[in-house]
Amino acid sequence: MLNIEDIRKRLKEHPIPEEVKEIRRKITETFSDLEFIEEGHKYYLHKTNGETKEMTSVTTFCHQEFQPFVDWDTILINKAERLGISPDTLKREWKEKNITSTSNGTLTHLFAEAYMYFFLGEPENMPEVIRKMQYEDGFLIPYGNKQKAVAKYYEDLFQTKGLYPVMPEAQIYIESGNNPYGMNVNISGTFDALFAFQDKKTDEWKLSIRDWKTNKSLNNDYNQSNAITLLPPFNDLIDEPTSLYTLQLSTYQLGLQPLGYKITDRKLLWLTEEADYYKIDVPDVTDRIISHCKN
DSSP states (O other), X not given: OOBHHHXXXXXXHSOOOHHHHHHHHHHHHHTTTEEEETTTTEEEEEOTTXXXXXXXXXXXXXHHHHSOOOOHHHHHHHHHHHHTSOHHHHHHHHHHHHHXXXXXXXXXXXXXXXHHHHHTTOGGGSOHHHHHHHEETTEEOOOSHHXXXXXXXXXXXXXXXXXXXXXXXXXXXXXXXXXXXXXXXXXEEEEEEEEEEEOTTTOOEXXXXXXXXXXXXXXXXXXXXXXOBOOTTOTTSBSSHHHHHHHHHHHHHHHHGGGTOEEEEEEEEEEOTTSOEEEEEEOOOHHHHHHHHHO
């Protein structure tokens, strides 16, 4: 298990380049007029003219624009009938499972955010709940297998050179009438982690967008078997988590690109109950998102 002194020693031997620090400063400053309110998961853009504009989250945008309608009420009634229980009972069970899953996922994401600050040698910037409960004697202690998978990811990264953490929880937005793509949307979001590396041939600094995922599965077997797809222009993609995450990460990329950086890849970091992780590359679909949002 890594100790903060191990991290500081590594940073002394391999300091974060000034170019990487500048990327972080530029992103933070560019999107400093965006406010996120945890309650209700709402984003507000505070414009220089005093106007405040509520933005649609990237997650909501992708669901509303590209996911087909699902009649959950009918599904609930039919499944409850098959199980021999009332729809209200099944609905409560679903709600309890969702709350548990969401709570565990939130804590894991907070731990992942904390670990990047730990890895940057900035334990003081960790989310307070993690710093107070899981940071002891210079160690960031994981609780549960998915947090152990996060620690394993960074322990593996500790052994590599050339890939630098830029920042966790990076916020972006795309404003209608104020973006280089001509997109008629007002959307904003937060992705989990940004990394940078220097191209050895050109010396150009390039970026990698990464999102932690705690889902039990990233696929939907029923939708695959029945060829249930997303809506056009993404009707070549099955309606399942991996496809929606593909759209989300490309949307984050669209928010970052106007700053002049080249985003080379988008990765899902899927955490498993076996305390391991998988890096899953998802394709660049920015062109199709732009085309759709111009209509």
